[in-house]
Amino acid sequence: MPRCVILLILLFLWVPLKAQDWDIWGYGKYLGSRITGYLPQEDALVDHQLHLRLNSRWYLSPRGTLAMEWRLRAFYGDLPGKLPGFKSYVVSSYPLTDMAWTLADEGSLFAYAQMDRFFWDYAADDWQVTIGRQRVAWGTTLVWNVSDLYNPQSILDFDYEERPGSDVLRFQYFTGPASRWEVVMQPAGKKRQRSLSLMGAFNRWNYDFYLIMAWQREKPVLAGAFSGDIAGAGFRGEFKASGHPRPVDLEETYLPGFVNLSDGRGADVQMTLSLDYTFANSLYLHGEILYNSIGVRENTALLAFQAQKAGLLSAARYSLFAETAYQWHPLVRLDLFTLFNPDDRSYILAPSVSWSAATNLDVYLIGLLGQGNRLSEFGAMGRASYLRLKYSF
């Protein structure tokens, strides 16, 4: 197992030599799941996952930092053997190199390690340069970040709280305490995976504003976002306009003879608006809407993978989100959210409880209950329940 050896060496190299120059932290998690109605031939899929995250920083100088973050996950249960494409689904793929190593792959067991942050950062007074696998987190809304050109992700992937990174060169120039220019360049072997973006951020009238111009997937992109408040309520929004996707953008998910997201012409325009309010008694209300001009109004489930390939957050024309949460006890928070497709009337209902069981031990229970017919957006998702234990160190 030479790969394991390399991995161990890397891990040892990474052990702090001098405490003040290093920082290391992370967490261990257990995630148990039970899914029904997802694979037609199976009654219930039961799975267990152990997950270790190791984050490290090496402070090379007062201004320079080297960062490395590992994700080690082991799956045991029904999904590794029974879900086609399971491995490509759980291991994040990157255009340049995945930096992922399979540790075990035997029947119902699958384990791998992946580095999802690996960057060097240099911060001068009014500029900063960051090179390597990092997260470029653009966007202001809380569910659908359409202006997040680099790491858009579905809210349903609740267990990847850090979200994947991107292999980019990033330069930031700060023009004030809440304003900056940012240039991000993503190199890649294939031309259509390369991108170049310019982002300007500024603050006026107690609002944050972002404007983005980019060249991505060989097409121009214009995007923007804002964040502020109306009468105490959080008010956020984003938009993105880009060229129409072509069949090649959808890669192997293109379905000849079916309606595809690349059909039609004109720009692809996506917009989100979000409102949230917290009452004095801790009751929290949050609503969000997503509009996607090339999204479809029927048979949405068929195009779910296409949407992913095209960098869309949903294949649907309209998506609605509503959430309420309440601090039932200082250590216990109750949450209920729903995702609703107004065209095919399918929805997901997601009740959850989070409990701070001890200082660094969190217990989380969530259900993702899909409802709708088989071709609707959420009907094909089945009903899943998860139990998660997380210990932070």
Place this chain on the structure above:
Amino acid sequence: MKPIKVAFLLLLGCVTAGLAQNATEIIRKSDELMRANSSISELSMKIIKPEWTREMRMKVWALEPDFTLVLITAPARDKGTVTLKRKQEVWNYLPSVRRTIKIPPSMMLQGWMGSDFTNDDLVRQSSIVVDYEHKLAGMEKLDGYDCYKIEMIPKPEAGVVWGKVLIWITRKGFMQLKAEYYDEDAVLVKTMRGSDIRKLGGRTFPTRWAMIPNDKPGQRTVLIYHDIRFNPKIKSSFFSLQNMKRLRP
């Protein structure tokens, strides 16, 4: 999606500005003891309930009256989270996703895990001089210190929630050792106790403050100062979105 719970901690920065010959003069001198144009402090907040406790440690940079930056250094689950306040605007930085989120005003009123300190305690204390009528109610010995006992009645226009506040201030050093908060029916609601008097940052003051609700036995919230620097040179440009992401826990 996650509740953003640290926004109110920003208000802690104002504490250094806040804790307060006649009664008014004594209150004024006591108020000045903790007042500073700027400060850098390290403190812990302990929430103690009969069945459980939680503790949070943080570093706070403050420039009065508009700027505060709070970095959480423990526990591990929250370490590295930063909250920035610039005038009326507040942002949170979540290090795991490297994302800055603007916090709406309605979310800022949330406490942390049932703390007994309210915004009123943390912000309104700055007005103990102007918002109350002060009357010397006697002298008492407390923890071995001779103390002025002063009765404070809020001025009608001040909008203070209390009916009456009794405060004990040491004759030497003007330190607040105790305060009792009564509602409008003269019922004791909670007691603040200052203790662990030490010299920090060149000033001698109680470095441990406990807020004890009267009707909940076994429950209290304790603030402990580990270190503080009064009036260090900090520019307002220090309180920036880019600096939030650069602080090292």
